Amino acid sequence: MRGGNAGRRPTLRDIADAVGVSTALVSFALNDRAGVSAETKAQILAEASRLGYRTDPVARALRTGQSRLFGVVVRNLQNPYFLDVVGGMQEAAVAAGAGIVVADADYSANLEAHHVETFAAYRFDGLAVAPVGTGAAIAQWQDLRPDVPAVVLNASVPGLDDVARVSPDNATAVRLAVEHLAQLGHRRLGFLTAPAELMADYDRLEAFLALTAERDLESRPIETPLNLRAVHDLVGRALVGSEAPSAFITNSDFTAHAVYTAVRQQGLRVGHDVSVVGHDDLATSELLDPPLTTIQLDVRALGRAAFARLWGAGSSRTHLEPVRLVARGSTGPPPS
Incomplete structure (x- = not known):
């Protein structure tokens, strides 16, 4: 490992000792919080880079209550459409400094429930679901992770009017x-x-x-x-x-x-x-x-809209992606 720390992971204390400041000030600088001068912040960031310091996401989640991870459960990943939805969500998540984890329910309500329970156990910060059937996965998520956002993808399930919905029109x-x-x-x-x-x-x-x-x-x-x-x-x-x-x-x-x-x-x-x-x-x-x-x-735009609602940046709860018909050779007059 760089900076003379071979054999162990660099810590906030290593950065603080090298710069001559407190670990609290190092934490403020790395988390872009107020209270650190521009010059000191630059020194801390440079030392962190030199040492190869990386934030421990588990420790951060325990400290802040936020994992910056979002679950996506899809009813049928065989359909390439959902790969583009995931691509749009991933694009938006990376830009926000977050990540997504994708699971395939394969049209199984039991498998869908398993994925939701797993994501809740790891305290994911939100869940997007293209549900199987009546939307039981959303109710399950709300029970396991109350007050944590959920988005319904490609569904119009009765009784879920209080949940953000993202779908084609x-x-x-x-x-x-x-x-x-x-x-x-x-x-x-x-x-x-x-x-x-x-x-x-x-x-x-x-x-x-x-x-x-x-x-x-x-x-x-x-x-x-x-x-x-x-x-x-x-x-x-x-x-x-x-x-x-x-x-x-x-x-x-x-x-x-x-x-x-x-x-x-x-x-x-x-x-x-x-x-x-x-x-x-x-x-x-x-x-x-x-x-x-x-x-x-625009399927990737639909995915970006879904992540925006998980991240809290959606301008409205419901997003209906505009559609248009493209006429090609598979349609013509019926045979006479």
């Missing part, structure tokens, strides 16, 4: 997809949604049912576990028969991939026989054959 997203398909002439629309017991974004389904009823369109909600195999199988079954939907609205570009494979397995063509609308505009979506019509939004 789901009502607008569904409206844009339905209107686009209706303008192309589609009358029978399939809509992918999680099973009721796992559904966290019920507002999407409500918007779809209301919009199709208003326009006298046939609605076919398809409840499916949101993994590629399940979506492929259930969409494949929905495509059989004379009453099959001529278009599908998916909850993500991730699941849209499975719709493509199901359509092809039935000997049909995406964009000609069956139209598909995704959600998220992943980087790979315009590379599909045909390129995917989808709902576009």
